[in-house]
Amino acid sequence: MKKFALISVSNKHKIVDFAKALIKFNYEIIATGNTAKTLSSAGLTVKEISSITNFPEIFDGRVKTLHPKIFGGILQRRDNEKDKKEAAQNSIDPIDVVCVNLYPFIKVAENPLSSFDEVIENIDIGGPSLVRAAAKNFEHVCIITNPNQYDTIIEELESGGIKSETRKKLAVEAFAHTSLYDTHIANFLEKKLEVSTDFFRINLPLRKKLRYGENPHQNGFVYGNFDDYFEVFHGKEISYNNILDLIAAVELVEDLGQNACSIIKHMNPAGASALNTPLESYVSALKCDPVSAFGGIVAINGRIEVDLAEKLNELFLEIVCATDFSPESLNILFKKKDRRLVKLRKSILNESVTFRNIPGGVLVQDSDRLDYDLERLKYVTESKPNIEQLKDLLFAWKVAKHTKSNAIVFAKQMSTLGVGAGQMSRLDSAKIAAQKAKEHGLDLTDSVAASDAFFPFADGLLEIIKYGATAVIQPGGSVRDDEVIQAANQNNISMVFTGIRHFKH
The missing domain is CATH 3.40.140.20 (AICAR transformylase, duplication domain)
Structure with a gap:
């Protein structure tokens, strides 16, 4: 019996090698437009999806996979006699592997140079439908949504076949993937079209498991794009409490302005100053409460030079954060092996809402950005x-x-x-x-x-x-x-x- 794998990817990374591996294990490749061209150019035998559907891609590719022969091949239950009979009557071959990643909506929407029409055209329709169909039928179909999953599939094929547990795991990841995708689309359109909503959506990918949470007996995790804002480039692993204090420190110095310094302990200022240079600000802020500053977090809204680096090395600190560091200052700061050094990559004062979990839901409010007039x-x-x-x-x-x-x-x-x-x-x-x-x-x-x-x-x-x-x-x-x-x-x-x-x- 023929085995079919459907491939339709916007991210072509490693796709040729993955398709070669599938062919090696006797899969026939069905592919959509640009994916088919990429694979064919690499010398692989590929069936264009239009040869299966007997219908061309139309509307600049807006419609290409939405067809009973494709979705029937994915959704038919292999152990259901009625399904098998209907598939035979309609000349529908089963598709056992579906490899899809979606149009890069998130990347395009976040690009300030993208036009509204470009963003809309990057809302994938057929892709999420294929993903959801394959994930629903995980008992019989393997859904692959990310190039980092390719190696696992190849290893299992070489060991005798894709495991049931792997199909289940990938199905859950697939639904999470489309859910995140839809969250970004809804959030973008609500903002762009100025449409109010009765829903508050939180859908963020896991970025890192922390050593522990607020206390050693609590698990701690970071979700979302924390690394877009902060680069932790030296010292021990950053902790849950470190992150809370770091945010408090940076929010304060961003509010105080250029060259300001804050020293934070347990999310409260042990000292703050806004003088002419970062060095002057730090020295003055430290005078406020040098005892509490021990083991605290220092944030500088400016560049750290040698003179300030030498001062910072006189005190035990958990974190030093700045918008920039001179190379010479880093030579000094690196002498403290465990102290974390963090570079602020971009402002953190642009979030429009804050929220906290409560039993049964979340409390949401506008961020407190109102300044005096x-x-x-x-x-x-x-x-x-x-x-x-x-x-x-x-x-x-x-x-x-x-x-x-x-x-x-x-x-x-x-x-x-x-x-x-x-x-x-x-x-x-x-x-x-x-x-x-x-x-x-x-x-x-x-x-x-x-x-x-x-x-x-x-x-x-x-x-x-x-x-x-x-x-x-x-x-x-x-x-x-x-x-x-x-x-x-x-x-x-x-x-x-x-x-x-x-x-x-």
């Missing part, structure tokens, strides 16, 4: 901040945005002096921030302070004033705003309302 700031006190104070207020406001709530941040000269993070009471956050500054010999006199949310009572503000702050920035919006403003006026400090809350849970 200088023209909409409200100067609500009799005393107004001077230019330098306003710069420091806006700096502290951004740091507070990236600090777990409740958050209070003291700052001066574009550098943090004390950070109070993650407390149930805003009053306690103020106390902790001041305590940290005192521990490390930092003077809060004439500093500024930022609060991620409004003061529900005047006591939080008075606590900040007590430690030396002379200007405060906060969202406003409390029913007791008047009381808080009065307390500020009585203490002759300036206060600015942003009208924007930045809770971070």
